[in-house]
Amino acid sequence: EPEVTQTPSHQVTQMGQEVILRCVPISNHLYFYWYRQILGQKVEFLVSFYNNEISEKSEIFDDQFSVERPDGSNFTLKIRSTKLEDSAMYFCASSREGARELFFGEGSRLTVL
Amino acid sequence: GESVGLHLPTLSVQEGDNSIINCAYSNSASDYFIWYKQESGKGPQFIIDIRSNMDKRQGQRVTVLLNKTVKHLSLQIAATQPGDSAVYFCAGTSGTYKYIFGTGTRLKVLA
Numbered sequence: 001e002p003e004v005t006q007t008p009s010h011q012v013t014q015m016g017q018e019v020i021l022r023c024v025p026i027s028n029h030l031y032f033y034w035y036r037q038i039l040g041q042k043v044e045f046l047v048s049f050y051n052n053e054i055s056e057k058s059e060i061f062d063d064q065f066s067v068e069r070p071d072g073s074n075f076t077l078k079i080r081s082t083k084l085e086d087s088a089m090y091f092c093a094s095s096r097e098g099a100r101e102l103f104f105g106e107g108s109r110l111t112v113l
Numbered sequence: 114g115e116s117v118g119l120h121l122p123t124l125s126v127q128e129g130d131n132s133i134i135n136c137a138y139s140n141s142a143s144d145y146f147i148w149y150k151q152e153s154g155k156g157p158q159f160i161i162d163i164r165s166n167m168d169k170r171q172g173q174r175v176t177v178l179l180n181k182t183v184k185h186l187s188l189q190i191a192a193t194q195p196g197d198s199a200v201y202f203c204a205g206t207s208g209t210y211k212y213i214f215g216t217g218t219r220l221k222v223l224a
Contacts (some may be wrong), residue, residue, distance in 0.1 A: 003157075031210060043157065043202065043214040056211050091156050095210065100145050102212065104156035 002026045004105035006092050012111045016081050021108045023075045025091030031092040032075045033102060036060070043091065049075065060077065083111045125221040132190040134218045136203035141184065143205040143213075147176060148188045151200045151217070160188070160201075190220075198222045 005024045013019050022109040024033050034046040047057040049067055066078045075094075079086055091108050126132045136145075144165040149157035161172045163186075169180050170177050176189040186203050200219050205214040 033210065035212075042216045043204075045211045045213070048210045051174075058211070062124060093156075100206070100210070101147065101159055102157075102210075103159070104149075106154075106156045112224055 002105050004092055004094055006090075006105035006108045008108055009106070010109040010111070012113065013082055014079070015084055016110055019082055019086075019110060021077045021079075021092075021110070023077070023105060024073050025075055025092065025094030026096075026103055027073070028084075028096065029094035030097045031055075031095045032069070033095075034077045035091045035093060035104075036088040037107075038088045039089065046077070046090075069095045079110075082110070084112050086105050086110060087112045122216070123219045123221065124224055126193050126224050128195060129192055132188075132197070132220060134188045134190075134201050134220065136186040136188075136215050138184050138186065138203075138205050138213075140205065140207055140213070141181075142207040144207055146177070146179065146186055146203060146205045147212070148186075149173075149192045149202045149204060149214075150197075151202060153199075157202060193220075193222050195222050195224065 010113050022075045032049040035043050036046055037043045045058050047067055048055045048059045064080045089107040091107045092105045095102050123148045147162045148160040150160050151157045161175050161177050163170045163177045168179050178187045190197055200217040202214050202217045204214045206212045
């Protein structure tokens with residue numbers, strides 16, 4: 001069964017460092033998303049991406065965040081200068097054209113020290 | 114602000130009993146809802162969805178009920194099994210792909 005894959009599964013970084021989280025969405029999906037979940041809290045929307053551009057973003061997704069689809073398969077989330085409060089599980093998701101169900105990856109745990 | 118919330122943080126049920134997990138939402142424009150299951154250390158897994166033009170939808174052992182009048186959703190799991198132990202989230206959206214998630218209910222299945 002096709003699935004969304006994410007790497008790394010866990011990354012530890014120093015405050016102020018840049019981090020890139022990678023995702024490979026399901027191959028025939030056209031919509032891509034990043035969500036995050038701070039430990040013990042709810043899943044929060046960060047950004048949606050379609051046709052090589054951001055279609056919607058939340059207040060969390062400030063200038064420190066960026067997304068990119070560098071090739072036909074990868075979808076990345078970059079945090080330019082990490083802060084302690086960026087520590088969370090980051091989930092990538094994708095969906096098909098015309099469908100509203102999101103398929104989530106297993107997540108990348110980011111720990112900022 | 115817009116929110117989707119859950120009434121109980123933890124629900125314990127005996128194996129074989131039925132489970133009912135509740136969820137309230139605030140945005141009356143929400144037109145699509147999903148229930149997700151999240152096991153420890155994993156991503157949310159789709160269980161069942163419902164559109165706002167429906168009030169009930171059934172899947173395999175699961176039923177979702179939607180009451181738009183009081184902005185309330187419920188997930189019913191029949192004959193709860195140990196494998197159903199997880200955190201359950203409802204999520205809603207109002208025509209976009211920005212889903213608002215609730216805080217989650219932890220379901221514990223007792224042997």
